[in-house]
Amino acid sequence: MDLPVDEWKSYLLEKWSLLPISVRLAISTAKTLSDVFLLSSSLLQPEDEIFLKRLSRGYLVGKDPGAPLFYREEGNKKFQEKDYAGAAVLYSKGVSHSKPNTEDISLCYANRSAALFHLGQYETCLKDIIKAQTHGYPERLQPKIMLRKAECLVTMGRLQEASQTISDLESNFTAKPALADSPFQSLQRNLHHLKMKIQEKKNLTETFPAALAKAFEDMDLREENEQISSASSSVTLCTDPLKGRYLIATKDILPGELLVKEAAFVSVLNPGEVQPLHQALDSKWSTRVTNGDLYCHQCLKHTLATVPCDGCSYAKYCSQECMQQAWELYHRIECSLGGLLLTLGVFCHIALRLTLLARFEDAGEIIRKLCDETSHKDIYLPESKNMVKTLNYGQGESEENGNIVQTPIPGCDVNGKYENNYYAVFNLLPHTENHSPEHKFLCALSVSALCRQLEAASLQALTTNLESSKLKAAVTPEFCSDLDIWGVAMLRHMLQLQCNAQAITTIQHIGSKENIITDSRQVRLATGIFPVVSLLNHSCSPNTSVSFISNVATIRASQQIGKGQEILHCYGPHESRMGVAERQQKLRSQYFFDCNCPACQTEAHRVAAGPRWEAFCCNSCRAPMQGDDVLSCGNRSCTESMSRDHLVSRLQNLQQQVDMAQKLLRNGKLEPAIRRLLGCRHDAESFLSAEHTMVGEIEDDLAQAYAALGDWQKSATHLQRSLQVVEVRHGPCSVEMGHELFKLAQIFFSGFAISEALNTIEKAEKVLLVHYGPWHDDIQELQKMKSCLLDLPPIPVGPSM
Numbered sequence: 001m002d003l004p005v006d007e008w009k010s011y012l013l014e015k016w017s018l019l020p021i022s023v024r025l026a027i028s029t030a031k032t033l034s035d036v037f038l039l040s041s042s043l044l045q046p047e048d049e050i051f052l053k054r055l056s057r058g059y060l061v062g063k064d065p066g067a068p069l070f071y072r073e074e075g076n077k078k079f080q081e082k083d084y085a086g087a088a089v090l091y092s093k094g095v096s097h098s099k100p101n102t103e104d105i106s107l108c109y110a111n112r113s114a115a116l117f118h119l120g121q122y123e124t125c126l127k128d129i130i131k132a133q134t135h136g137y138p139e140r141l142q143p144k145i146m147l148r149k150a151e152c153l154v155t156m157g158r159l160q161e162a163s164q165t166i167s168d169l170e171s172n173f174t175a176k177p178a179l180a181d182s183p184f185q186s187l188q189r190n191l192h193h194l195k196m197k198i199q200e201k202k203n204l205t206e207t208f209p210a211a212l213a214k215a216f217e218d219m220d221l222r223e224e225n226e227q228i229s230s231a232s233s234s235v236t237l238c239t240d241p242l243k244g245r246y247l248i249a250t251k252d253i254l255p256g257e258l259l260v261k262e263a264a265f266v267s268v269l270n271p272g273e274v275q276p277l278h279q280a281l282d283s284k285w286s287t288r289v290t291n292g293d294l295y296c297h298q299c300l301k302h303t304l305a306t307v308p309c310d311g312c313s314y315a316k317y318c319s320q321e322c323m324q325q326a327w328e329l330y331h332r333i334e335c336s337l338g339g340l341l342l343t344l345g346v347f348c349h350i351a352l353r354l355t356l357l358a359r360f361e362d363a364g365e366i367i368r369k370l371c372d373e374t375s376h377k378d379i380y381l382p383e384s385k386n387m388v389k390t391l392n393y394g395q396g397e398s399e400e401n402g403n404i405v406q407t408p409i410p411g412c413d414v415n416g417k418y419e420n421n422y423y424a425v426f427n428l429l430p431h432t433e434n435h436s437p438e439h440k441f442l443c444a445l446s447v448s449a450l451c452r453q454l455e456a457a458s459l460q461a462l463t464t465n466l467e468s469s470k471l472k473a474a475v476t477p478e479f480c481s482d483l484d485i486w487g488v489a490m491l492r493h494m495l496q497l498q499c500n501a502q503a504i505t506t507i508q509h510i511g512s513k514e515n516i517i518t519d520s521r522q523v524r525l526a527t528g529i530f531p532v533v534s535l536l537n538h539s540c541s542p543n544t545s546v547s548f549i550s551n552v553a554t555i556r557a558s559q560q561i562g563k564g565q566e567i568l569h570c571y572g573p574h575e576s577r578m579g580v581a582e583r584q585q586k587l588r589s590q591y592f593f594d595c596n597c598p599a600c601q602t603e604a605h606r607v608a609a610g611p612r613w614e615a616f617c618c619n620s621c622r623a624p625m626q627g628d629d630v631l632s633c634g635n636r637s638c639t640e641s642m643s644r645d646h647l648v649s650r651l652q653n654l655q656q657q658v659d660m661a662q663k664l665l666r667n668g669k670l671e672p673a674i675r676r677l678l679g680c681r682h683d684a685e686s687f688l689s690a691e692h693t694m695v696g697e698i699e700d701d702l703a704q705a706y707a708a709l710g711d712w713q714k715s716a717t718h719l720q721r722s723l724q725v726v727e728v729r730h731g732p733c734s735v736e737m738g739h740e741l742f743k744l745a746q747i748f749f750s751g752f753a754i755s756e757a758l759n760t761i762e763k764a765e766k767v768l769l770v771h772y773g774p775w776h777d778d779i780q781e782l783q784k785m786k787s788c789l790l791d792l793p794p795i796p797v798g799p800s801m
């Protein structure tokens with residue numbers, strides 16, 4: 001997903017292997033990125049471009065005139081099944097394939113407004129009604145939509161406007177009596193009903209406070225750092241030859257304190273499992289819902305009511321404003337390149353967008369200068385360390401009052417300030433010397449093919465007499481005149497991304513409405529670049545926690561951090577998720593360093609019994625089993641031994657059993673699911689440690705099954721066992737623990753076990769606040785549960801749960 005699709009990758013790797021050795025050698029030993037780029041791009045042949053174009057055409061990114069009707073009908077089916085969210089998304093797909101100002105688009109918007117109405121999203125519903133009307137909603141259907149508008153306004157308490165809408169509707173009737181034919185009677189009834197409602201509401205003397213608008217105040221840093229934008233004043237930027245740049249605490253920091261709050265400089269939504277057309281055999285139009293259908297492509301906000309780009313079907317936004325912004329900043333150039341960008345992958349897409357954004361910082365000059373300067377230096381030296389002078393911004397080193405101004409830390413401006421800007425991004429390390437020549441060739445040719453397409457698009461825009469000035473302005477001649485320089489910059493960005501790309505994640509709650517316990521899982525939403533977050537070094541047991549709201553990253557202390565200690569963040573390989581060898585290998589191959597964090601040091605010396613959540617135990621005495629190929633019981637008085645292969649295959653069998661049970665659970669076959677899960681648990685007990693991840697998973701599933709049956713007591717008992725497993729693996733203050741406590745709180749809450757619920761809510765809140773801060777959805781939900789419980793009248797007698 002980050003790199004180009006496999007077909008293009010293997011095509012280029014084959015091309016590489018067929019190159020004469022002398023050419024490969026020239027590229028491998030090229031001294032600068034600019035040489036790598038120029039040497040490689042001279043090898044891009046027309047047939048390569050044809051091959052790439054064929055791959056790109058496989059994606060449906062334009063507007064398909066047949067699609068709106070198809071999606072509207074599919075949406076209507078979901079609507080009939082009362083799956084309003086599902087319906088809304090399908091109507092959105094219809095919208096994205098419709099041309100502006102057509103009946104198609106207005107009908108899709110109108111249908112979507114109905115779905116949103118049922119979902120209680122009145123504000124968005126109103127917006128859709130207005131959109132339907134401005135795009136030419138048919139006269140004959142007007143009464144229906146105006147009635148919905150009135151209902152919406154009444155529900156929102158905007159009574160004046162509601163009355164106005166109703167009288168408009170009525171005058172519409174008298175003016176065009178033909179309208180009032182068949183559905184007239186029921187419409188009259190509805191109108192009457194609504195008027196009564198308005199009167200009722202007016203009679204309520206008490207005025208309710210406006211909706212519970214969530215202020216996002218807390219989201220701000222208490223005191224912003226003067227040296228580093230987006231960071232708190234509790235940290236400072238340091239640099240040294242070994243570590244490069246890093247952040248340390250300038251004072252004692254408490255768990256939960258917000259340290260960095262930074263909007264992505266660029267983010268590109270991960271398209272999800274977009275399949276090229278030739279692979280999706282069943283239908284040209286997919287009804288599958290991906291991230292691309294649910295999140296704004298500009299700000300990453302979740303929405304069921306996307307607004308599409310006028311020119312393509314793949315770019316969708318949460319609002320007109322985001323659409324406009326994206327268009328101005330980058331999309332007018334990307335719009336026609338959708339298929340190509342999907343083929344070349346997210347990194348290439350980000351690289352393009354970075355250079356497009358660079359135009360607004362007058363960065364053409366920066367890039368030219370930097371590329372020029374770096375081409376004279378040996379950029380294969382460890383860069384951040386000695387590049388300071390080379391990358392000095394603007395004037396270079398200068399003299400002021402006879403004193404030589406100290407050279408700033410790379411990425412900082414002349415005043416030593418580090419900001420979320422293109423200059424800082426450009427200074428992130430590409431680690432050119434560490435990437436394999438094949439990889440550099442792959443990136444260089446992909447970028448170069450993209451440049452040729454940009455050139456072609458700009459020529460076309462210049463030569464064709466398109467009245468659309470939008471498109472004409474799209475690719476400006478200045479942008480193309482220096483495509484080679486922009487190409488080198490893009491190549492640099494592609495190489496930087498391997499170490500500096502940040503996965504933007506969100507917590508998705510899975511489980512249908514009938515499920516009382518929502519299971520949450522982290523999903524990768526987008527890939528972004530955050531110059532300030534990039535300053536943090538890695539640890540396998542970090543002292544911070546990162547989370548996202550839309551495209552804004554927040555980093556909070558997850559534990560106490562003493563003054564002078566380094567602020568550390570985990571790049572992915574966390575000690576609770578993988579063993580030391582795997583982590584080391586991953587960090588070396590992706591980030592080019594040997595991790596020396598305390599977790600790695602202690603684990604490397606520990607005898608290899610493996611972590612408890614992966615441990616096998618003795619069949620007869622339950623002591624942990626130890627050893628490599630053959631494991632023997634750790635209890636000296638016991639003689640049990642077992643081959644690892646045997647244990648591993650037992651574990652695989654068990655996994656299959658659990659998978660089957662989960663399938664039953666998903667299909668609502670609760671009793672058979674429970675029977676099977678109890679069998680699995682029995683089996684697990686005979687050879688897995690009590691804290692084995694698999695045991696936790698089984699307990700968690702049992703908890704879910706019992707909750708669905710309404711047996712709160714059993715459900716809670718099983719979840720508490722799962723909680724123990726999570727605690728051993730991730731620690732009592734981990735975000736994973738927070739999610740598990742959240743589930744337990746839901747169970748107690750639904751079982752009206754008031755004191756247990758309040759107690760668990762408090763624990764969950766305490767843990768989650770540290771990681772997420774007060775405005776996260778989960779925290780809000782916990783608070784709602786709490787106030788609901790506190791408002792309940794005391795229940796005199798009854799079971800404890």
Ligand SMILES: [Zn+2]
Nearest residue numbers: 296299318322
């Ligand atoms: Zn948006």
Ligand SMILES: [Zn+2]
Nearest residue numbers: 309311312335
């Ligand atoms: Zn577009």
Ligand SMILES: [Zn+2]
Nearest residue numbers: 540595597600
């Ligand atoms: Zn480590």
Ligand SMILES: [Zn+2]
Nearest residue numbers: 618621633638
């Ligand atoms: Zn034993």
